[in-house]
Amino acid sequence: MAHDASQHYHDPPNITNPEHAEHHIVTPLQYGYVYIALLIGTLLTVLAADQNFGIFNPVIALGIACTKAVIVILFFMHVKYQSNLIKLTVICGFFTFIVLITMTLLDYISRAWGLW
């Protein structure tokens, strides 16, 4: 290819975008750290459940579960190293999920408003 390589593509800006250029490989050592973090999280969940924190028990349990889920998504599922398109897709998914949960809960909460 003697001249500018970008003109060989139908959509050059998409191809020459630096975000698409490199492909990151997560190392086994990083996976090892993630694995240990997840096991510690599991241990913490069980230990925390045996303590009486009152209404904070489910909050702590969900907090640990969400932290573990984020770690899995970022590293095991490589989202940390993906393009903005993939990152946005993942965020949109969870955002839509939260919207659906909230709207449905609002319906259940407000049906018998003032009748309890």
Place this chain on the structure above:
Amino acid sequence: MPHESAIHEPAHHEHEHVFIPQHRHHFETEEQQREAGSFGMWLFLLTEIMFFGGLFFAYLLYRNWYYDAFVPASNQLNVPLGAANTAILITSGFFMALGVWAAEVRKKGLLVIFLILTTIFGAAFLGVKYVEYKEKWEKHHIPGASFSISEFVNPPIDAKTGKPGQKPLNVDMAQKTQIFFFLYFGMTGMHALHMIIGLGLLIWLIARAQRGDFTSGYVAPIENFGLYWHFVDIVWLFLFPLLYLINRHPLQ
């Protein structure tokens, strides 16, 4: 404009950048094909989030309505087995992640070994689940005609304290423990179904990995299956605390 015409010309000699045989003609580069594949896989996983989300919502609602029934019903579940299964599933996911790495660095032998380990730990998870389900069967804790509420109306006496280990329920509330077990079997059963499908796919992937399909630059099937497997892991990371650990000290 010579530049414009070069872009719009449907000339096929442009495609010197194709390196792997799996590269599809309608993608300009390998990276573009790979990203499109990941994008599609994530869209599928979003539908899975909505699917499991409906189950989690039902759980959230009934847990709030029948909390008194959910606590003793949840305490029927075996926490050591559930915790061990969480560790087993995390281990399976860890080997899956290593499998993706092995495919990326083109180590065929390691890829096959990691996929086999992923399968073994996945199967071990289902084995533990079988033991747990069997116990529920024997104790008549499967919702339906033969469901027994006796353990919730008259909780067994704790040998150490000489008092019931759980708060006794009236018959009405004790019947609501069926809703907990219905959700327990629905959610863990749907999770187990995903694992069974995953194990089937793993066996297929192991056979193809053995042929060397994924260690010459074409990693997408391994990578996208990894996304599925980790998603199933994440569902369990929420199921375990929500089903097994609702309230471990009901009488304090």
